[in-house]
Amino acid sequence: MSEVTSKAKKQRSIGWWIFRVMAGYELAILCLLLLFAATFFGTLEQTQVGLYQTLRKYFDMEALFIIPRLNGKIVPLPLPGTFWVCSVLFINMTLGGLIRARKGWKTAGVLISHFGILFMLLAGGVSQLKKQEGVMHVFQGDRSNYAKSYTEPTIEIYTYDAEGEREKPYVVGTKHFNRLEQDEVLTVQLPELPFNVKVTGFLRSSELLEISRAKDQHKGESIVDGFFLQARKRVQQEENNLTGCYLTVEDKEGNALQDVILHYNGLSFPTEVTANVDGKRYGFSLTRWIWPMPFEVELNKTMGEYWPGTRDPSWFQSNITKIEEGEIRRDYEIVMNKPMRHDGITLYQASWAPPMPGGRPSSGFAIVENPSDQWPKWALYIATFGLLVHFGQKLVRFLVRSVTPKTK
Numbered sequence: 001m002s003e004v005t006s007k008a009k010k011q012r013s014i015g016w017w018i019f020r021v022m023a024g025y026e027l028a029i030l031c032l033l034l035l036f037a038a039t040f041f042g043t044l045e046q047t048q049v050g051l052y053q054t055l056r057k058y059f060d061m062e063a064l065f066i067i068p069r070l071n072g073k074i075v076p077l078p079l080p081g082t083f084w085v086c087s088v089l090f091i092n093m094t095l096g097g098l099i100r101a102r103k104g105w106k107t108a109g110v111l112i113s114h115f116g117i118l119f120m121l122l123a124g125g126v127s128q129l130k131k132q133e134g135v136m137h138v139f140q141g142d143r144s145n146y147a148k149s150y151t152e153p154t155i156e157i158y159t160y161d162a163e164g165e166r167e168k169p170y171v172v173g174t175k176h177f178n179r180l181e182q183d184e185v186l187t188v189q190l191p192e193l194p195f196n197v198k199v200t201g202f203l204r205s206s207e208l209l210e211i212s213r214a215k216d217q218h219k220g221e222s223i224v225d226g227f228f229l230q231a232r233k234r235v236q237q238e239e240n241n242l243t244g245c246y247l248t249v250e251d252k253e254g255n256a257l258q259d260v261i262l263h264y265n266g267l268s269f270p271t272e273v274t275a276n277v278d279g280k281r282y283g284f285s286l287t288r289w290i291w292p293m294p295f296e297v298e299l300n301k302t303m304g305e306y307w308p309g310t311r312d313p314s315w316f317q318s319n320i321t322k323i324e325e326g327e328i329r330r331d332y333e334i335v336m337n338k339p340m341r342h343d344g345i346t347l348y349q350a351s352w353a354p355p356m357p358g359g360r361p362s363s364g365f366a367i368v369e370n371p372s373d374q375w376p377k378w379a380l381y382i383a384t385f386g387l388l389v390h391f392g393q394k395l396v397r398f399l400v401r402s403v404t405p406k407t408k
Helices: 002-023 025-049 051-059 082-099 105-130 375-403
Strands: 132-139 143-158 170-172 186-188 196-203 206-210 227-231 244-250 256-263 273-277 280-306 313-324 328-335 340-342 345-353 362-369
Touching: 002 025, 002 082, 025 051, 025 082, 051 082, 082 105, 105 375, 132 280, 143 196, 196 227, 206 244, 206 256, 227 244, 227 256, 244 280, 256 273, 256 280, 280 345, 280 362, 313 340, 313 345, 313 362, 328 345
Parallel strands: none
Antiparallel strands: 132 143, 132 362, 143 170, 143 280, 186 196, 196 244, 206 227, 244 256, 273 280, 280 313, 313 328, 340 345, 345 362
């Protein structure tokens, strides 16, 4: 009987130590120091490689470990990915700041503040998992119901109906290209089509060159129909990097039928290349990821100004109508720093283009779809209220002691 009791105590002791470590101040301080280090090195590295690459390297969910680099040199200080550090901090604050903390009126403000900080961390996690960013360009008088990613590439494969019109495309999603390197091969199975495709030589930043005009620049790259892709230095503004790749159309047995080059041209309508399989024409294009909006945006009027002698915006404005289900209409006025919000989707006035001769002006809307968009604001309100309660209680107790006469 005594042996059973001893084992039970030992098990409880191990569990207690695990709880003690996960809820302890030491772990909280360690997480905060790691976050400080990642923010410090990330801020410095951002000035050299740009915001997009820095966010992917330091703050992406897939980044388990980080090796900082400054001026192209490795900093021998491996760090855990900040997403996972924040996850550990969330557990630590839940156990230590809520469960383990003393409960009572005197600690009510502290508990509320801890809950606000946990809500903030939760908002960051939801944003990492669910956030989508893109852009929508609309000419005055037109409508649009889709957004296009600034940076994330996709391959679209089109079939054509009897009249030669495009049907709904097959899409090779962005997730397949997130970690794809130039020397890697991506094979895409297409069960509903009579062929598969193989992607090779994928480049995040590239230039499409014609061999007859750029023979002196050719360095052994594959040539298809007189053209080849050449890598270019990746610029900091990721949306300005033009992706490219080689694509091989294969039959179901893996035999090559046709090679094509896909290159994103940076325009609203990507360049399409075609291939014939079993006597039927198919189209292929490398573009940015597109997702449909739950409503249409009709641009009624747009106007703007630039600072004299520059292309820097001083003031942009768009008057739009949001149309839901083809019938429900609601008018909005979108100005710089005054966006339109709808069920977790936010439209910001990002750009404006004056009319060309005989044309119409247009607006560019930065679109952010994020279910936790407003959560950080409410988290700050909650944390602020908790601090006011806590320090208000301390002030009241201090004043009460100050006016209460001391008894001898």
